Amino acid sequence: MNRKSTKEHILDNAEKLFARNGYHSTSMRMLTRKAGVNLGAVNYHFGSKKDLIRSVIERRLIVLNKKREELLDQVLARANQSNSRPCPREVLKSFIAPTLEFRDRFPQAAEFPKLISRALTEPDDMVRNMFIEIMTPLFHKLFESLCLALPVLSRTQVYWRLHFCLGSMSHVMNVAERIRIIPEGVEMPASQSQLVEPLLNFITAGMERNP
Amino acid sequence: MNRKSTKEHILDNAEKLFARNGYHSTSMRMLTRKAGVNLGAVNYHFGSKKDLIRSVIERRLIVLNKKREELLDQVLARANQSNSRPCPREVLKSFIAPTLEFRDRFPQAAEFPKLISRALTEPDDMVRNMFIEIMTPLFHKLFESLCLALPVLSRTQVYWRLHFCLGSMSHVMNVAERIRIIPEGVEMPASQSQLVEPLLNFITAGMERNP
DNA sequence: GTCTATAGATTGATAGAC
């Protein structure tokens, strides 16, 4: 019955609660009640609440970033082989597709995207800084790839447009399902994966626009 | 010396703390310490913590939305007079310009934009629902104006592109100054107002893109 | 209107039995 280790069981439930309610609003007792484990066990396995959320985030984010970087490297390699610039849409897609398809690919971790889409605005300094620290190398690589893909734009322009892209993506990940009031005639997607192409259409047009 | 009423003094400090740390991470004691008032006084004036943040948000957001709607009405009226469709960029600008210019216009409320940019992901249901309730009428009006401005797009397409726009804006309001690592050659704007035109360039291109 | 004092519940973390 209990196939997963207690440690993983705690991580799974903590992931859901932190994603839904945020770090500060999730108490250790809420977690132990939901996970059906003992308060002492959490502290035995993770030491502290901060170390727990660190483990929760790293467990998924490092894997996700590996996938993103792998796809980005493929785009860069293809451009290199044909002696051309990387395609802006493909560069953006390497980051966005694995993110919005995450829930379909890992249904057991369906709440995780909410967690990272809120990580940058997390009130707790340690949580926020840990997230930034993990993301920084890939952010730089993504930024430089876009500069290469869009030589007409200044580095400052690319920088802000990249942030606009990340903001759109982040908003979709967290907000899409929280909004209850839908105007007449608007159809909701069955999953976030279906928003990859609409989002790429939108941000690629914004990225490629002449200054 | 103490020109402002105690009530306003509490609101000003609560606004800063809720914006910086979020609702749950801000305790009433943190607030009374910072504001230099008594714990009893807060409860006398506002009744509860929930009623306090409600007052904090309503005080600014209702005024801001009035300004946004006023500008939107002007855009719609101009289109009506010339028997043409409203301009997508102008419609978007009516919402975005007052938002990103808010800090320059009301320096004493400079932290408020952070608060509303996080309101949709607020863990507390009451806070989130109150925000949605206030925003709903204007959101619908904005949505219908964009449908009118972009007859080529389906209502579903307009809906999601509008969310992409709001995500970009929200990200800029909250994240811009939290990020510490800036790539070489990137210049930071002196204020958020300077991002209005770059953001409008970006999202207008995305909005107007052929399906 | 503003204060002190405190109730009553909940928090993160630990000590020690098993």
Add this chain to the structure above:
DNA sequence: GTCTATCAATCTATAGAC
């Protein structure tokens, strides 16, 4: 590894003096 029991701190909210 897992449990109970408990500490010390913090939380929101209120009662009542001034």
